[in-house]
Amino acid sequence: MSGSELSYYRAIDQCTRSLKNLEACLDKAETYSAEKKFGVEVLMAGRLAPDMGGFIYQVQSACDYVKGAAAWLSGQVPPRHEDHETTIDEVRARIRKTVAYVESLIEPQYAEAATRRVKLSWAPGKAIGGEDYLLQVAIPNIYFHIVMAYAILRHNGVGVGKMDFLGPMNFVDA
Amino acid sequence: MSGSELSYYRAIDQCTRSLKNLEACLDKAETYSAEKKFGVEVLMAGRLAPDMGGFIYQVQSACDYVKGAAAWLSGQVPPRHEDHETTIDEVRARIRKTVAYVESLIEPQYAEAATRRVKLSWAPGKAIGGEDYLLQVAIPNIYFHIVMAYAILRHNGVGVGKMDFLGPMNFVDA
Numbered sequence: 430m431s432g433s434e435l436s437y438y439r440a441i442d443q444c445t446r447s448l449k450n451l452e453a454c455l456d457k458a459e460t461y462s463a464e465k466k467f468g469v470e471v472l473m474a475g476r477l478a479p480d481m482g483g484f485i486y487q488v489q490s491a492c493d494y495v496k497g498a499a500a501w502l503s504g505q506v507p508p509r510h511e512d513h514e515t516t517i518d519e520v521r522a523r524i525r526k527t528v529a530y531v532e533s534l535i536e537p538q539y540a541e542a543a544t545r546r547v548k549l550s551w552a553p554g555k556a557i558g559g560e561d562y563l564l565q566v567a568i569p570n571i572y573f574h575i576v577m578a579y580a581i582l583r584h585n586g587v588g589v590g591k592m593d594f595l596g597p598m599n600f601v602d603a
Numbered sequence: 604m605s606g607s608e609l610s611y612y613r614a615i616d617q618c619t620r621s622l623k624n625l626e627a628c629l630d631k632a633e634t635y636s637a638e639k640k641f642g643v644e645v646l647m648a649g650r651l652a653p654d655m656g657g658f659i660y661q662v663q664s665a666c667d668y669v670k671g672a673a674a675w676l677s678g679q680v681p682p683r684h685e686d687h688e689t690t691i692d693e694v695r696a697r698i699r700k701t702v703a704y705v706e707s708l709i710e711p712q713y714a715e716a717a718t719r720r721v722k723l724s725w726a727p728g729k730a731i732g733g734e735d736y737l738l739q740v741a742i743p744n745i746y747f748h749i750v751m752a753y754a755i756l757r758h759n760g761v762g763v764g765k766m767d768f769l770g771p772m773n774f775v776d777a
Contacts, residue, residue: 434608434717435734443738477651477758543608548777555774560609564617565772572746573768580754584651594747598739600729603722 437502437542440563444495444571445531450596451488451575452524454582454589455517461587469517475581484581486512488520491574492527498567499531501547502559503538611676611716614737618669618745619705624770625662625749626698628756628763629691635761643691649755658755660686662694665748666701672741673705675721676733677712 462469476483482490489512500507508530514520545559549566557566575594582589636643650657656664663686674681682704688694719733723740731740749768756763 435611435614435737437609439734440609440738443742446739447743477754478760481757546777552774554777556777557772557774560613561773563609564614565620565769568617568742569621569746569769572743573750573765576747576750577754580651580751583655584758586652591747595739595743598731599735600726600731603720603728603730 436536437539437559437563438536440568441495441499441502441531441539444498444568445528446596447571447575447594448491448495448524448528450594451491451578452521453596454579454587454593455521457589457593458582458587459517465586470515472582472585472587473515473517473520475585477577477581477584482577484578485514485520487574487578487581489514489523491571491578492523494567494570494574496527496530498563498571499534502542502545502563502567503534504541504545505534505538610710611713611733611737612710614742615669615673615676615705615713618672618742619702620770621745621749621768622665622669622698622702624768625665625752626695627770628753628761628767629695631763631767632756632761633691639760644689646756646759646761647689647691647694649759651751651755651758656751658752659688659694661748661752661755663688663697665745665752666697668741668744668748670701670704672737672745673708676716676719676737676741677708678715678719679708679712 458472459469462472473484489510492510493507496507496510499505510523510526514523541559542563543559545562546556547559547562547566548556579589579594632646633643636646647658663684666684667681670681670684673679684697684700688697716733716737719736720730721733721736721740722730753763753768
């Protein structure tokens, strides 16, 4: 690999890690609701505006963009995951199912990522190249929905901090 | 460029575009406050939780992560931009100053991005490699603060939609 280019595989892997970090925020949501003596389903139904998707929708969308990015960039058709989650345990399971799918793909499958053309259901008749798809569609959408899920918890008082969102980073001694 | 790798330059360029998309959301904030007859400074001071940074802080942070990523990955020391913004016009100017800096850098300056080691003020004694810095620090932080700024506007009733956040994408006819 040359010094000036990035790996598609690693870019997707980091998105998957960000989903795992969101799963850890679910534990904080559960603890908080127990401490404050309300049902955690209140947080699962939380939203920032009445005409905006709630917490579970944000997680489902983040999962689907991660799954789609991994699939299309590695030459697969993404498996369909139905949006039937209503409980926190089902939300956890949705994240784990997504992570398991992405982790079933191996680096050589991304070899042609840059030259693939991706079609999206919300852009009929159009396609987008692999690099533009990753940078302009996948990454912004994945982080949009993960951050919005985080924001809903934070707005409702859950003690999640930026480091919960960022998760582990590969720092070394300087 | 091989088919399996991504450009650091293009990854940073997309982050810069996302900042420009946020600037367009400022126009919607201004229009909304005029229609509803309140001062736009209310939105600039908006926040999602009392112990969380407000709108202007979120924009300043997004700008600094974009500026830092462009600088460190291209072998520069980022210029210092003081956090003195209080008005919407000053917020616009901060975004434009950041964009102008990043756009002053050219693709060949990123040639050694992957092999650079970056030190961060909030991780004393530590460093992180160029690829990990981009994927684990820069991109997540940039989108965290941009999405949080967007979320504050949305929560306060500004009619920003996902397409305002995503901005133009390079779709072609399928």
